[in-house]
Amino acid sequence: MHKTNEINIVVAMKREATPLINYWDLKKNSKKFYSNKKKKINLIISGIGKKRAEKATTYLAEKTNNNSFFLNVGIAGHKNYKLGEIILISKITDNKNKYSWYPSLLWKTKIKKKPLITVAFPKIRYTTDHLYDMEAAGFFKGARNFVGPEKVQCIKIVSDNKDSSILNISSKKIGNWIYSKTSVINKLVNEFLKI
Amino acid sequence: MIQTIYIENQIRRHHRTEQILTKFKKNVDIVYCDHYGEIFNIKSQNFKIQKKKPALILAKKVGKKIHDIPKSFSIGGKKNYYFSHMLNCIYDCEYCFLQGKHMSAHYLLFVNYEDFFIEIEKKIKQNCFEKSYFFSGYDCDSLAFDGITGFIKSFFPIFKRNKNAILELRTKSVQIHEILKYKPIDNCIVAFSFTPDNISKLIEHKVPSVKKRIIVMKKLADAGWKLGLRFDPIVPACNFAKIYENLFKNIASNIPEKSMHSISFGMMRFPKKMFKKMIKENPNKRITSLPFENRNGIYSYNKKIENKLENIITKKLKKYMSNIPIYNCKV
Numbered sequence: 001m002h003k004t005n006e007i008n009i010v011v012a013m014k015r016e017a018t019p020l021i022n023y024w025d026l027k028k029n030s031k032k033f034y035s036n037k038k039k040k041i042n043l044i045i046s047g048i049g050k051k052r053a054e055k056a057t058t059y060l061a062e063k064t065n066n067n068s069f070f071l072n073v074g075i076a077g078h079k080n081y082k083l084g085e086i087i088l089i090s091k092i093t094d095n096k097n098k099y100s101w102y103p104s105l106l107w108k109t110k111i112k113k114k115p116l117i118t119v120a121f122p123k124i125r126y127t128t129d130h131l132y133d134m135e136a137a138g139f140f141k142g143a144r145n146f147v148g149p150e151k152v153q154c155i156k157i158v159s160d161n162k163d164s165s166i167l168n169i170s171s172k173k174i175g176n177w178i179y180s181k182t183s184v185i186n187k188l189v190n191e192f193l194k195i
Numbered sequence: 196m197i198q199t200i201y202i203e204n205q206i207r208r209h210h211r212t213e214q215i216l217t218k219f220k221k222n223v224d225i226v227y228c229d230h231y232g233e234i235f236n237i238k239s240q241n242f243k244i245q246k247k248k249p250a251l252i253l254a255k256k257v258g259k260k261i262h263d264i265p266k267s268f269s270i271g272g273k274k275n276y277y278f279s280h281m282l283n284c285i286y287d288c289e290y291c292f293l294q295g296k297h298m299s300a301h302y303l304l305f306v307n308y309e310d311f312f313i314e315i316e317k318k319i320k321q322n323c324f325e326k327s328y329f330f331s332g333y334d335c336d337s338l339a340f341d342g343i344t345g346f347i348k349s350f351f352p353i354f355k356r357n358k359n360a361i362l363e364l365r366t367k368s369v370q371i372h373e374i375l376k377y378k379p380i381d382n383c384i385v386a387f388s389f390t391p392d393n394i395s396k397l398i399e400h401k402v403p404s405v406k407k408r409i410i411v412m413k414k415l416a417d418a419g420w421k422l423g424l425r426f427d428p429i430v431p432a433c434n435f436a437k438i439y440e441n442l443f444k445n446i447a448s449n450i451p452e453k454s455m456h457s458i459s460f461g462m463m464r465f466p467k468k469m470f471k472k473m474i475k476e477n478p479n480k481r482i483t484s485l486p487f488e489n490r491n492g493i494y495s496y497n498k499k500i501e502n503k504l505e506n507i508i509t510k511k512l513k514k515y516m517s518n519i520p521i522y523n524c525k526v
Contacts, residue, residue, distance in 0.1 A: 090199075090226045102234045105199045105224060106248045113224045148239040195244050 005193045006040040006068045008060040008143075010137050012048050016074050017173040019179035023186065032056075042068075043187075048092070050118050050138030054157055056144030069192050070152045072144035073185060075159035075174055076116060076133040079126035084177045086184055087131060089154035091115035094137035101140040104150040107191045110186070116156065122166045131156055150195055155188065157181055199224045199250035199299075201234050206255050211306040211345075214478060215253065218343055230254075235282075235299045242476055245300035251343070256305035260314045264330060269526045270384075270423065270457040272328035272361065276318060279334035280305050281344060286367060287400035288338060289480045290428055293334065295469035302340065308349045310474075315353060319360045329354075330385070332365030337370035345364040347373040355380050361402060365425060369403045369411045374426075379419035384456045386423025387412055389446070391438035394430050398481055405442065409449050416454035423456050427524055428463035429504050433495065440511045447515035458516060460508055461524030462495050463487075493526050 011017040024041050026034035032045040042064055046056030065165065090113040093100045105113060118128045118137035136154050145154040157177045160166045197219065204227050206212050230233060231254035264275035282303040283293055319327050337346045354362045367388045374385060392405040407490055412422055424446065432438060436471045467489060474483055487494045505523060
């Protein structure tokens with residue numbers, strides 16, 4: 001892990017956070033806030049929805065130094081992508097007001113990049129080639145008040161697609177998908193912190 | 196190496212967009228946007244970080260495309276204009292005003308060249324009794340990115356058929372192969388920018404060496420092209436007179452005077468806001484140690500130094516290139 005920069009990670013659900021908490025050996029500070037001071041990683045469990053994500057991101061930003069990096073990790077749906085596939089998000093659009101954010105893509109990675117739409121309710125029909133989630137727009141709105149586009153990123157793991165709807169998602173599956181990608185996420189985090 | 200291309204939705208099917216995309220490998224990431232400003236004009240971007248890995252943005256230029264240039268920046272004409280089909284540059288010169296001009300370091304390319312042609316020809320028509328001068332290298336190095344933009348093959352024909360207009364293509368690039376495909380066009384001047392070799396090595400990052408630039412100038416001269424010499428900015432340095440004299444001597448001994456259209460030079464100069472932004476983002480760069488002073492909102496060298504440098508430059512230029520018109524670009 002980089003020596004000087006700090007990374008703030010926002011995750012919606014406990015079951016998404018657990019594999020990351022274990023991987024980085026994060027200690028519980030409060031009910032939803034975890035950190036490892038040595039590794040300079042902070043993680044907050046925001047709850048579901050963009051408003052909660054924004055609030056949690058702002059809370060983290062105010063609590064940590066102003067040179068921090070912000071990362072949203074979570075699950076998302078896509079028409080065709082395989083369950084468990086990891087995607088780096090290239091554009092985030094708030095479905096309600098159509099506002100978009102464009103995180104700078106400066107990283108050495110072979111991970112697929114795709115745009116994402118944040119919706120208020122889970123998506124059952126996938127009408128576009130975008131990923132769909134419920135938090136990223138709120139996270140970006142919160143984080144971009146504090147740092148530039150180079151320091152805010154979003155990683156999603158595919159949890160549902162046209163062959164396997166959200167109804168098939170279980171806590172165990174979510175845990176397994178994130179767990180199987182922890183080392184890839186860690187690699188990316190190290191790339192992020194090089195800037 | 197460009198890894199990300201942002202494309203405005205309105206030009207995603209434009210013939211030039213499609214042409215440009217063929218020049219990239221399939222693994223480049225394409226992101227569509229509604230307006231380039233969503234990426235390029237966002238506040239709080241870090242120019243320095245972006246400059247390490249700039250993306251390409253393809254967009255449509257709306258509004259005014261041709262802009263007036265102050266009379267004091269002319270190379271002999273009274274009607275002077277610049278146009279910018281592209282913003283930002285592949286080179287990284289520490290003195291470059293572009294680092295303070297835009298929010299972003301991404302390369303922004305306007306693909307609707309045809310709209311530029313219309314405005315250029317309209318201006319030429321308006322000024323039918325005198326020559327119109329058009330400068331293309333103000334916000335980018337038009338030649339350096341020609342492999343992607345196709346600037347030469349698109350813009351040269353406009354000037355080939357409009358003899359009452361002059362195009363200055365200002366560059367530090369050595370990518371002249373596209374130019375050499377054409378027979379010389381008398382009203383297209385390929386103008387090369389120089390600082391002395393030791394200064395260039397220190398502060399003009401990624402720029403081809405002085406030697407390489409002189410070699411390609413010679414090739415163009417041999418092929419019959421009109422050339423320009425631009426010493427802008429003049430950079431104060433140790434042994435100033437000697438290193439500039441060596442540069443002038445070197446150029447003069449390789450390029451025949453008859454191939455030269457003009458010489459221009461100018462001091463480093465920045466509007467206040469641009470200067471402050473540059474300093475803030477690059478506190479450790481060498482140019483911050485130069486003797487700048489605020490002269491009516493423009494940061495430049497103090498008058499005494501300016502006069503001294505001007506005298507040396509003029510004297511040395513006249514010594515080696517006496518028959519070429521010299522223009523001093525003054526604020």
